[in-house]
Amino acid sequence: MQFARIRGNMQISLQAAHKHTAARIVPAGTWILVAALLAEVAIFAAIGENFLTVGNFFEAGGIDLSVGSMMGLAAVVFGAMWHDWNLPIPAAAFVALLLGFAGGSLNALLIARLNLPPLIVTLGSFSLFRGIAEGITRAAVNYTEFPKSFLILGQGYIGGILPVQLCIFVPIFAAYFVLLHRSVIGRAWYAIGFNPAGARYAGIPVAKRISAVYVLSGLISAVAAIIYVAHVGQARSDAGTGYELDAITAVVLGGTSVFGGRGNLWGTLLGLLALSVLQNGLHLAALPSELTGLLTGAVLIFVISLEKWGRVSERKSYGAIFEEVQVKNGQIAVICATILMAAIVIAGTNVWLVHSLGGGPAVVTHRPVIAIMPKAKGDPYFVSARVGAEVAASELGVDLIWDGPTGLEAAKQNELIENWITRRVDAIAVAVENKGGISTVLRKARERGIHVLTWDADAEPDAREFFANQATSEAIANTLTDEAARLLGGKGDFAIITGALTAANQNEWIAFIKKRLDKYPDLKLATIRPSDDDRDKAFVETQTILKAYPAVKLIMAISAPAVPGSGEAVRQARRKARRNCANCCALEYA
Amino acid sequence: MIFKSHRREISVAIAIAALAFVLALATPKYFERENLSDLFLANIPVLVVALGMTLLILTSQIDISVGSTFAVCSVTAGVFAKSGLSVAPMALAVCLIGAMIGAANGALVAYVRIPSIVVTLASMVALRDGLRWRTQGAWVQDLPPSFQWLGLSQAAYPFMAMSSVLFLVVLLGWGLRNSGAGRAVYATGSNPEAARLAGFDTPSVTFSVFVITGALTGFAAVLNSVRFNQIPSNAGIGLEMKVIAAVVLGGTAITGGLGTVGGTLLGVVLLGMIGPALTFIGVSAYWERAIQGGIILLAVIVDAIRAHSGKYANLVAGRA
Numbered sequence A: 001m002q003f004a005r006i007r008g009n010m011q012i013s014l015q016a017a018h019k020h021t022a023a024r025i026v027p028a029g030t031w032i033l034v035a036a037l038l039a040e041v042a043i044f045a046a047i048g049e050n051f052l053t054v055g056n057f058f059e060a061g062g063i064d065l066s067v068g069s070m071m072g073l074a075a076v077v078f079g080a081m082w083h084d085w086n087l088p089i090p091a092a093a094f095v096a097l098l099l100g101f102a103g104g105s106l107n108a109l110l111i112a113r114l115n116l117p118p119l120i121v122t123l124g125s126f127s128l129f130r131g132i133a134e135g136i137t138r139a140a141v142n143y144t145e146f147p148k149s150f151l152i153l154g155q156g157y158i159g160g161i162l163p164v165q166l167c168i169f170v171p172i173f174a175a176y177f178v179l180l181h182r183s184v185i186g187r188a189w190y191a192i193g194f195n196p197a198g199a200r201y202a203g204i205p206v207a208k209r210i211s212a213v214y215v216l217s218g219l220i221s222a223v224a225a226i227i228y229v230a231h232v233g234q235a236r237s238d239a240g241t242g243y244e245l246d247a248i249t250a251v252v253l254g255g256t257s258v259f260g261g262r263g264n265l266w267g268t269l270l271g272l273l274a275l276s277v278l279q280n281g282l283h284l285a286a287l288p289s290e291l292t293g294l295l296t297g298a299v300l301i302f303v304i305s306l307e308k309w310g311r312v313s314e315r316k317s318y319g320a321i322f323e324e325v326q327v328k329n330g331q332i333a334v335i336c337a338t339i340l341m342a343a344i345v346i347a348g349t350n351v352w353l354v355h356s357l358g359g360g361p362a363v364v365t366h367r368p369v370i371a372i373m374p375k376a377k378g379d380p381y382f383v384s385a386r387v388g389a390e391v392a393a394s395e396l397g398v399d400l401i402w403d404g405p406t407g408l409e410a411a412k413q414n415e416l417i418e419n420w421i422t423r424r425v426d427a428i429a430v431a432v433e434n435k436g437g438i439s440t441v442l443r444k445a446r447e448r449g450i451h452v453l454t455w456d457a458d459a460e461p462d463a464r465e466f467f468a469n470q471a472t473s474e475a476i477a478n479t480l481t482d483e484a485a486r487l488l489g490g491k492g493d494f495a496i497i498t499g500a501l502t503a504a505n506q507n508e509w510i511a512f513i514k515k516r517l518d519k520y521p522d523l524k525l526a527t528i529r530p531s532d533d534d535r536d537k538a539f540v541e542t543q544t545i546l547k548a549y550p551a552v553k554l555i556m557a558i559s560a561p562a563v564p565g566s567g568e569a570v571r572q573a574r575r576k577a578r579r580n581c582a583n584c585c586a587l588e589y590a
Numbered sequence B: 001m002i003f004k005s006h007r008r009e010i011s012v013a014i015a016i017a018a019l020a021f022v023l024a025l026a027t028p029k030y031f032e033r034e035n036l037s038d039l040f041l042a043n044i045p046v047l048v049v050a051l052g053m054t055l056l057i058l059t060s061q062i063d064i065s066v067g068s069t070f071a072v073c074s075v076t077a078g079v080f081a082k083s084g085l086s087v088a089p090m091a092l093a094v095c096l097i098g099a100m101i102g103a104a105n106g107a108l109v110a111y112v113r114i115p116s117i118v119v120t121l122a123s124m125v126a127l128r129d130g131l132r133w134r135t136q137g138a139w140v141q142d143l144p145p146s147f148q149w150l151g152l153s154q155a156a157y158p159f160m161a162m163s164s165v166l167f168l169v170v171l172l173g174w175g176l177r178n179s180g181a182g183r184a185v186y187a188t189g190s191n192p193e194a195a196r197l198a199g200f201d202t203p204s205v206t207f208s209v210f211v212i213t214g215a216l217t218g219f220a221a222v223l224n225s226v227r228f229n230q231i232p233s234n235a236g237i238g239l240e241m242k243v244i245a246a247v248v249l250g251g252t253a254i255t256g257g258l259g260t261v262g263g264t265l266l267g268v269v270l271l272g273m274i275g276p277a278l279t280f281i282g283v284s285a286y287w288e289r290a291i292q293g294g295i296i297l298l299a300v301i302v303d304a305i306r307a308h309s310g311k312y313a314n315l316v317a318g319r320a
Helices: A002-017 A022-047 A067-083 A089-113 A118-137 A148-155 A164-181 A184-194 A196-201 A206-232 A243-253 A265-284 A291-310 A329-358 A380-396 A410-423 A435-447 A473-488 A504-519 A535-548 A562-577 B007-026 B033-058 B066-082 B087-110 B116-135 B156-178 B180-190 B192-197 B202-225 B239-249 B261-281 B285-308
Strands: A369-373 A399-402 A427-430 A451-455 A466-468 A492-498 A523-530 A552-557 A583-586
Touching: A067 A089, A067 A118, A067 A206, A067 A243, A089 A118, A089 A206, A089 B285, A118 B239, A118 B285, A148 A164, A148 A206, A164 A184, A164 A206, A184 A196, A184 A206, A196 A206, A243 A265, A243 B116, A291 B116, A369 A380, A369 A410, A380 A399, A410 A427, A410 A435, A427 A435, A435 A451, A473 A492, A473 A504, A473 A523, A473 A552, A492 A504, A492 A535, A492 A562, A504 A523, A523 A535, A523 B285, A535 A552, A535 A562, A535 B033, A535 B261, A552 A562, B007 B261, B007 B285, B033 B066, B033 B156, B033 B180, B033 B202, B033 B239, B033 B261, B066 B087, B066 B116, B066 B202, B066 B239, B087 B116, B087 B202, B156 B180, B156 B202, B156 B261, B180 B192, B180 B202, B192 B202, B239 B261, B239 B285, B261 B285
Parallel strands: A369 A399, A369 A427, A427 A451, A451 A466, A492 A523, A492 A552, A552 A583
Antiparallel strands: none
């Protein structure tokens, strides 16, 4: 990232000369910060892969919830074609695109031909696509080690500045723009969204045009999937989780009407920019990621109600949809203003930051800043890890930044580290979620003179200086299996409640548990069920297992949120039937 | 006549019957009283929230913030209980908080006239992240002993929960069909302009429906939280999807004005029975999601094919 580079170089040279005199560069640094921020905004936005999934959701008055799932499916099929079938990358990409086409066609068939509501159809295919992706990979396969020449597509920079992704994105955006705003087909989409019956009487082949929208949406999702794989360096069935929501938020923020018939691509682009600025700015200012949602919500409501109040004089009758149809040029202007404001606020915080780092003329000793990242912030295991980190930080007299993805999202960790490099923290400690994807960024951090540590799960050895390994997967699995054997007297059935089916850690443990079972021929693993890190789901799954598999005498809960859920289910089952049927062996480990 | 006006309900009922038939042959254990009662308890949140969502979708609105509202209400229920509030005031306060969140959404939709999907998208992310920020992911623990089962016994609680939820279902079902308020909901959803001209205060109808949904979400949170002795801060993720799927599957048209509480009940039953049924049959968890998606698609496809002969199709299969 350009910003990072400029500041990085600046800081390194400064470091060599005078470590604690950053304040001196502030006058010169201020405008660089602002200018660099604007450049960063453009680049960063292009790096957000969800850019490509922002299809024209609403132009034809429909909605496609299956884009994120389609990305997951296309990603694993692409990986499987390349890795297992030994197809060259272009051929694998072609297959993935074909798949996107087929998935889009399925939606199109059901919606346009069978006249089914798009919401329920794509809700169904949302589960279907993701489910197939999980099924064929057994949720565990993670295709990595793609050739360097392919990874450039998602990670490379042309001439060190221009991201390759941008070069792919611009033509696609241009093609979309022409299709939507300068072609007969685009006109037809608007007409259909505005009034399908009217469009039909005007001689537009409505079903055909609607089909095209969904096919295109599937196709674009596949393209996004390939770029995503190149960006994070791995193909897993959980690629693109939650992107449908980001995409819809951006589209709506950009002024596209959910009733159809109105909206344009520039607005969507602006909407996405606004979201990216918010997220990125928060990270740069070291504010917690959770503020993203609060601010996104506030901006969304603020922008749209501002635009509504602006037209308050025109108010005639409640609920008349026609009112909704007027083009919201004003809204786009407001979004521009919001982006600018956000940029200024962020730049301001950065200036303040540089000031505070320098500590003014009477140089205060610089407190080291240590940034620690958990795999997921909400996980109880990492919540307790944080408590420890904070105590240690205050004892050592260092500043602690604790931030991480709010859900398990591989790409999010990379973004945060990029921001930390820009902020130039002194040390980074990461619980790595995605080994293949994060190592490049960590190496970059080391080049900038930042100390890099990993904990809980490792990155590639040359990307970090030290790895704090609390327990190896094998030791965890062996202890669990041995303990289960002890409780069961070496004989009987047991079941595993895991986190998400795609959770890499847990899948590794399960593999070692299965291996260890060779030692106990009479111990049988009856079934593995997911809890999706949801206490209530773990509860229901455990209840069901106890009834459906009466032979199961032991439940092994191996994800932190699943432990209390499974435990409670066993406790209640015991109390209810007074049968001493199940022991709960639970390991509190995330 | 009844076959025409309740086409989707009948399609879903057929799907349930078919699934039940397969289950009866494959694993009769599925129908043991204990399993059915557990299933019911597990699906209370979806069912109770779906009642509110039915009203919302009938008025051609939608609320995708219910999952986040549910989480906020669950956590506040725990906090209230820890602060020493006894069961009844705690439940009331939580429902009130749910209603307040619903009122905020409803006011923006009904009076500021922002599309409901935009408003509730915003409150969904804002509430979820706000809660994460406030709790930092920590769970509410060390609840007083009177919290679990509302101070009732483990055997008495399901009976109490079941009867109160069934009472709600019957009340809403009856009210929608027979009361003036119910007619106002249908009228507003079918054609807001006509409803307004006919003398209905359509913004107030919309607003009230949001408030009711919020309060029901709070109630669902209470009923669900008390089954455990700790409260996770990440409750209700994806609840909105389950609820909307159940309501729409149950035949309520996303365009408003068409649908019944009975249909929603059937939708919840079908979706709720699939998951555990797959475990009972022994389907691998890895394929479960694909099969669930397939069953939803199949149910609507069958419905579309049944409709294809009748002219009624265009009326029912609304655009979303």
